[in-house]
Amino acid sequence: MLINTLAAFFAFTTVISPLEAGVILLITAYAIYLATAKDNQSIADNTHKPIGAGIYMYIHAAWLGRLSLLRAFLPFFVIFNSVLFYIDYRAEMIRYTISSWFMTLVILAIPLIWWTVSVWRCSYNQTHQLITYLCRYLIVLAYYEYILRFMIRYYYPNIWFDCQQIAIELGDCF
Numbered sequence: 736m737l738i739n740t741l742a743a744f745f746a747f748t749t750v751i752s753p754l755e756a757g758v759i760l761l762i763t764a765y766a767i768y769l770a771t772a773k774d775n776q777s778i779a780d781n782t783h784k785p786i787g788a789g790i791y792m793y794i795h796a797a798w799l800g801r802l803s804l805l806r807a808f809l810p811f812f813v814i815f816n817s818v819l820f821y822i823d824y825r826a827e828m829i830r831y832t833i834s835s836w837f838m839t840l841v842i843l844a845i846p847l848i849w850w851t852v853s854v855w856r857c858s859y860n861q862t863h864q865l866i867t868y869l870c871r872y873l874i875v876l877a878y879y880e881y882i883l884r885f886m887i888r889y890y891y892p893n894i895w896f897d898c899q900q901i902a903i904e905l906g907d908c909f
Contacts, residue, residue, distance in 0.1 A: 736816055736876050739823045740883040743894045750886070763879075764872055771858075771868045798849065800856030807857040808870045811850045815877065818843055826895045833896050837888050840881065847877060 744751055797807040822839045825831040831839075851874050858867040887894055 736819065736873065736880050737883070739819070740880060740887065743887065743891075744883060747894050748891055760876075763875055767872045767875060768868055771864060771871055794849070797853035797857060800853070800859060802853075802857050802860070804854065804857045804861040804866060804870055807850075807853045808873075811846065812873065815843065815847070815850070819880070823895070829897055833888065833892055836895075840884055840888075844881070847881070850874065850877075 741756060745753055745756075793802075796802050818839065822831060822836050826836050854870050854874055858870060861867045861870075
């Protein structure tokens with residue numbers, strides 16, 4: 736997360752400098768730390784309720800906050816980052832158009848909302864406050880990733896896409 740996009744912004748644009756990005760990330764980290772410090776209360780009766788087998792029961796239990804935090808956080812974290820690296824690789828190899836790259840991001844947005852709600856609800860089951868803080872911080876970074884990717888799509892498509900694709904989809908190559 737933020738590996739390809741921040742590197743691209745630092746290398747090819749002057750929108751944000753590494754110092755500015757670091758300050759934004761530190762302020763975000765501090766704000767989430769403050770919110771997590773007073774927000775973390777254990778809900779013992781909601782934990783350890785038996786859930787049925789299957790992906791739908793897992794999704795439902797995570798949405799309701801009945802799973803441990805790491806069971807709700809880790810699977811989608813791995814899937815989310817894998818998809819981002821994959822679509823960036825496909826765009827780099829000129830196998831994805833701008834529209835297909837962007838459509839993949841749009842498709843991934845709904846599970847991102849589910850993931851956010853699930854992790855926030857399941858974080859009450861976590862006893863270690865540092866893990867709660869890190870999971871919530873990484874989710875906020877996922878939204879920053881989306882902001883940067885939307886900026887690339889609308890303002891800087893020449894960072895990842897060749898001129899021929901830009902001319903076909905946007906009308907001209909700038």
